[in-house]
Amino acid sequence: MAQAMKIAIVDDEQDMRQSISQWLALSGYDTETFSSAEEALKVLGPDYPGIVISDIKMPGMDGMQFLKKLMGSDSALPVIMITGHGDVPMAVEAMRVGAFDFLEKPFNPDRMSELAKRATGARRLTLDNRVLRRELSDGGQIMKKLIGQSPVMERLREDILDLGQADGHVLIDGETGTGKTLVAHALHAVGSRAGKKFVLISCAALEEEALAKRLFGPMLPEDSMLPAIEEARGGTLVLEDIDALSETLQAKLLSVINEQGTPAETRIIAISNLQEAGKTCEDALRPDLFYRLAALRITVPPLRQRGEDILTLFTRLSEQFSEEYGCDAPQVSAQEAAQLLQAPWPGNVRQLINIAERAVLQSRRGSGTIASLLMSDHEEMQPVMTTEGKPLKEYVEAFERMLIDNTMRRHKGSIASVMDELCLPRRTLNEKMAKYGLQRSDYLA
Incomplete structure (x- = not known):
């Protein structure tokens, strides 16, 4: 069942706190109010099940300091800032620091409800993904998700345990909808890299230039993440739709693999979703890259x-x-x-x-x-x-x-x-x- 979302309202003015709380309660939200940032920080932990609406101008710790504290604790926590009339530069600075959005006084209550809806939706997705990542980092839990007593499923689990302990690159293939990404998670979770970075990239979801930048860099100074090959260092990089890589990017990936040596700094799990009749991943990839990736191989059995x-x-x-x-x-x-x-x-x-x-x-x-x-x-x-x-x-x-x-x-x-x-x-x-x-x-x- 979906987790109920809370809204923490932080404002030193009691009338403002109460009016915001009453309006959001009428919209179906569970609210809690705080008269200061210091008071709110005692409650708002990294996995707070909701969002924050805070005034910027408050005595003691002001809204900007409060926002920075929250972002340091949980950068994915949606914080909506309330600014005074004409404080646009301050609102822009709040967005740069990490605020979800801002409301300028006097604000339209319907606009606040709309922002709250978007922010709580984003928060719910973040928390659900965190739960999923925790489950997927537990080898025992993820193996339980591979349900079945048929010989092919027994063999699949055995292969995952065997290849998970190995440290070479892996190719996972099989028909669409068989659970290949789940198998990739399991390989990571039962191996020596469990608990290390697990980075998943869909090679078919990005244009070539954007994919090249995401995989190998260089990233611009304003980018908030490392190239995937660096981000996954010490852990696992999963490349879905590996057969969608262009020849240029195949050559670059092969070069990176060759430079890493043995054991690999970053383990690569390639997933093939090739759908063209009569073609295989071996047909789509250059031979030297295919054989580097397919040294260890798992074919996920179809449901039938x-x-x-x-x-x-x-x-x-x-x-x-x-x-x-x-x-x-x-x-x-x-x-x-x-x-x-x-x-x-x-x-x-x-x-x-x-x-x-x-x-x-x-x-x-x-x-x-x-x-x-x-x-x-x-x-x-x-x-x-x-x-x-x-x-x-x-x-x-x-x-x-x-x-x-x-x-x-x-x-x-x-x-x-x-x-x-x-x-x-x-x-x-x-x-x-x-x-x-x-x-x-x-x-x-």
Whole structure:
């Protein structure tokens, strides 16, 4: 669930504090007020869950000193400064120091609400990204995100652990939507560079000149960041869409790699998202660069090769979306389970996420089927089937495992409740749980 955003109002004038607070409270914000910068600094830490609105002219520590203190503690904290009439030079200086924006007295309350909305949106994104980065720096946590017991997923996790401990450059390829960027995060998190810089650049998102500057420099004096190759020194540089690099930038990257020696100062993880039919990353890159990057290589398996992991993933995703939307997760029938297993999944995990969310929304409305969602994605497919059929026994076992897994999860590991709901004797339930690798300890609240 999205974190509720606060607004800290800092002003030495009580009437101004109260009027701002009342207006923002009417707009749905949670506000707290402070009569001085010194008082506010006791509360406003680096991960403050909100934004700050502060007057510039205050006794004691003035607004500019306050702003500098806040920026020193958390440069991404949005601070809206209130300036007196005609104090434009001071407002410009505040923006240079790092203020999010400014309001000039007398200000329009609607303008303040608009700024607050933009600032809290930016703050929420910053805090969400920080949480994500903390998760991604924890090797154990990120490996848990690579869900699945299929042989291909077991092999993927083993490859990540092995290559994570190595220190060479890595090439990750695979179909779109399979989770290649997540694998790059995992490689960094389980290796010796965990905790060091992790810098991700999309080679397809920038024009060549801008990409060259971002990767290699030189940066201008007013630029706030280092070239990526320097920024990631000692850590990992991930280059998404590596096949989009021009020949000139390929040559520059190869030169940098050769200059680093062994072990590399900056480990490079290249991700290939080549979509052209009949072409591979090897076709797109010059041979000497390709072989330097592909000395260690991981191919992320497509979803259609992951067997009953599809049902496990669908269950986890639908549970997450049902919690987000405040409704029950849809119950999957045997026929729907078979349809999920049979679908070709050209969009892979990304497509499954979309289907799971739409299934929860359909269930909340009390209409629609999983089959209709699959068919709406690929209307030309009649029926929705992979090219490789499976024995009926595999579909039955996959559904049976999903049913026991879901029931154990719903009853938080209560064997008696599961036996009662599924009408199974204790011995039969134990045998099936052992067969499917399900352990009661995984479900205890």
